[in-house]
Amino acid sequence: MIVEDFNWFIKIHLSIIKNTLYKLFKSKIMKKLVFFLFFLPVFAYAQLKEEVVNLSGKNAQEMYTSAKEWFALSPNPGNITIQVDNPVEQKLIGKGVKNIVYTVQKSPSFIDVSYALSVQFKDGRYKYLLDVSSIKYEDGYEMSYEDFKSLATKEGWNAYCKKTGIKPQFRSKLELATFNDVYSLLNKNFDNLIADLTTHLKSDKKEVSW
Numbered sequence: 001m002i003v004e005d006f007n008w009f010i011k012i013h014l015s016i017i018k019n020t021l022y023k024l025f026k027s028k029i030m031k032k033l034v035f036f037l038f039f040l041p042v043f044a045y046a047q048l049k050e051e052v053v054n055l056s057g058k059n060a061q062e063m064y065t066s067a068k069e070w071f072a073l074s075p076n077p078g079n080i081t082i083q084v085d086n087p088v089e090q091k092l093i094g095k096g097v098k099n100i101v102y103t104v105q106k107s108p109s110f111i112d113v114s115y116a117l118s119v120q121f122k123d124g125r126y127k128y129l130l131d132v133s134s135i136k137y138e139d140g141y142e143m144s145y146e147d148f149k150s151l152a153t154k155e156g157w158n159a160y161c162k163k164t165g166i167k168p169q170f171r172s173k174l175e176l177a178t179f180n181d182v183y184s185l186l187n188k189n190f191d192n193l194i195a196d197l198t199t200h201l202k203s204d205k206k207e208v209s210w
Contacts, residue, residue: 048115048145048190049130053198060121063201064090067119067126076196077117084118091120100189102182112136113186119197126201130190148186151179 055063064087071082071094080096094117101110114136118129132145150156157179 048132048187049194050128051194052125052127053194054125055198055201056124058201059123060090063121063126064092066201066203066205067092067121067197070197070200074196074200076193078113080117083116089120090122091118093118098189098193100182100186102185104178109138111138111182111186113189115190117193128194128197130194135186149183152183 078096078098080094082094084093098113114134115132120127134142135148136142147160
């Protein structure tokens, strides 16, 4: 009798929970929440640059130590932190955000570029891999690097608008020129970043007495 009463009690409460969840799911709040979660942007990293740089006369341990110093002290990488530090493989991976300022019709603006930089060292050379995940505009709008790169062409812009449902705004050559300039500036900034790292690795560290 006690077992039967307990089973009846469980069935009643399960039925109440089921009905409550169903009403919640059918509500406008839940529908909006499901819509938001479904369209929540997830940006995968896209490879931007990869290269093996020869540095004759430099040993792997020396460059590995010097690179850690560069990550910590150089302003060039932007806001970056080392996520992987493997002294056995002499490998470092940093993830961060680089702020890039540009001008639109004499008005300053900027983008924040989320990226990852992997560097690994062997005697006489090092390899870097630079990946970009997303670009965020000053107004907070964020897109993947692949979408951003496609905006450098009118066809890419129109395709992006069609995919996202955004109304095309190419009224003149101004927008196309702006995207081309910003895309070129992004690449130039990361070229300078690698050049700065290479210069730092090449430099001879001198002991400073204190």
